[in-house]
Amino acid sequence: xxxxxxxxxxxxxxxxxxxxxxxxxxxxxxxxxxxxxxxxxxxxxxxxxxxxxxxxxxxxxxxxxxxxxxxxxxxxxxxxxxxxxxxxxxxxxxxxxxxxxxxxxxxxxxxxxxxxxxxxxxxxxxxxxxxxxxxxxxxxxxxxxxxxxxxxxxxxxxxxxxxxxxxxxxxxxxxxxxxxxxxxxxxxxxxxxxxxxxxxxxxxxxxxxxxxxxxxxxxxxxxxxxxxxxxxxxxxxxxxxxxxxxxxxxxxxxxxxxx
Numbered sequence: 707x708x709x710x711x712x713x714x715x716x717x718x719x720x721x722x723x724x725x726x727x728x729x730x731x732x733x734x735x736x737x738x739x740x741x742x743x744x745x746x747x748x749x750x751x752x753x754x755x756x757x758x759x760x761x762x763x764x765x766x767x768x769x770x771x772x773x774x775x776x777x778x779x780x781x782x783x784x785x786x787x788x789x790x791x792x793x794x795x796x797x798x799x800x801x802x803x804x805x806x807x808x809x810x811x812x813x814x815x816x817x818x819x820x821x822x823x824x825x826x827x828x829x830x831x832x833x834x835x836x837x838x839x840x841x842x843x844x845x846x847x848x849x850x851x852x853x854x855x856x857x858x859x860x861x862x863x864x865x866x867x868x869x870x871x872x873x874x875x876x877x878x879x880x881x882x883x884x885x886x887x888x889x890x891x892x893x894x895x896x897x898x899x900x901x902x903x904x905x906x907x908x909x910x911x912x913x914x915x916x917x918x919x920x921x922x923x924x925x926x927x928x929x930x931x932x933x934x935x936x937x938x939x940x941x942x943x944x945x946x947x948x949x950x951x952x953x954x955x956x957x958x959x960x961x962x963x964x965x
Contacts, residue, residue, distance in 0.1 A: 758805045761793050765805075765832065766812035769819040773938060783938050784819050788945035790832065791905040794839025795898070795950055802840035806833030824916040831912045839905030842882075850904035851882035857911030864918050867928025874939050878907045894954075899947050906942040910935070 768786040797805055810829035813819045820828035834853075842850040858875045861867065881900045884890050890897065917923050 754801050757797070758801055758808060761789075761797070761805055762808040762812055765789055765793070765809045766816060766818065769813050769832075770816070773941060783934075786819065786832065787906060787909060787938065787942040788949065790835055790909060791839055791902040791942070791946035792949050792953075794836055794905045795843050795901070797836070797840050798844055799837065799840045802837045806836040809833065809836065820913060820916070824913075824920050827916045827920050831909060831916070834912050835905055835909035838908040839901070842901050842904045847882040847885050847901060847904055850901075850908050851879045854878050854882075854904065854907045854911055857907075857914060860911075860915055860918065865914070865923070865928060866925025867923075868932060871928050871932050871935065874903075874907060874910075874936070878903050895951065898950050899943070902946040902950065903939075903943050906939055906946065909942075910939065 765786050768789050769784045771785040773783045773785060773787070793805060794802060809832045813821050813832065814826075814829055820831050822828075824831070838850040838853055854875055858872055858879075861872065861875075862869075865871075878900075881890070882904055885897060885900050890900070
């Protein structure tokens with residue numbers, strides 16, 4: 707048990723430290739010890755699977771804790787939206803695929819979050835967000851931004867709802883393009899904020915598509931629930947960002963104690 711916990715902690719700290727090593731010095735290539743370690747140690751698979759198992763359990767438990775409810779009184783917007791970007795940051799894309807499938811299976815078995823309302827379609831809500839969020843963190847912010855843009859088009863064409871709903875969509879896409887272009891500088895905090903926003907917006911996009919195509923929400927209702935959505939996304943972005951900042955901040959003291 708101790709070795710498994712140590713392996714999980716090491717993986718988390720390595721992922722959080724990756725950006726610092728990449729941005730260490732201009733003109734100098736930092737050695738990616740994380741990647742090298744994963745390729746050369748036999749415990750890689752065990753470490754990754756243990757991390758996925760822990761995150762899956764946390765996600766399922768968090769999915770049982772509602773934040774608010776604006777459709778039919780069902781509390782399907784849960785604390786899990788805060789954990790989702792953290793998982794997207796720590797897990798690599800391939801691990802995120804497994805984690806997304808496991809999280810979907812977990813909420814289906816226990817009938818949590820959006821599953822009682824959206825049925826099988828609800829399984830896509832966490833899985834797509836985790837995978838696209840991981841691709842944003844580890845590949846390019848334009849990947850989740852493209853999905854958010856797709857969600858904007860879908861909403862405009864089929865919802866009949868207020869265009870105010872699209873404000874965070876526009877913000878996410880604009881910031882992602884600016885981040886990719888280097889217009890936001892090299893600050894890791896701002897980069898983290900943008901990528902957390904992307905991950906949470908991917909979750910919202912899938913939820914909205916299901917609300918339009920499965921629930922057939924009337925256009926007028928979108929105006930009523932818009933303030934709730936703003937609140938939820940604010941909680942998700944601020945909560946997810948704060949968790950990642952806190953993990954990065956405590957990393958050095960924890961590693962110092964282990965030396």
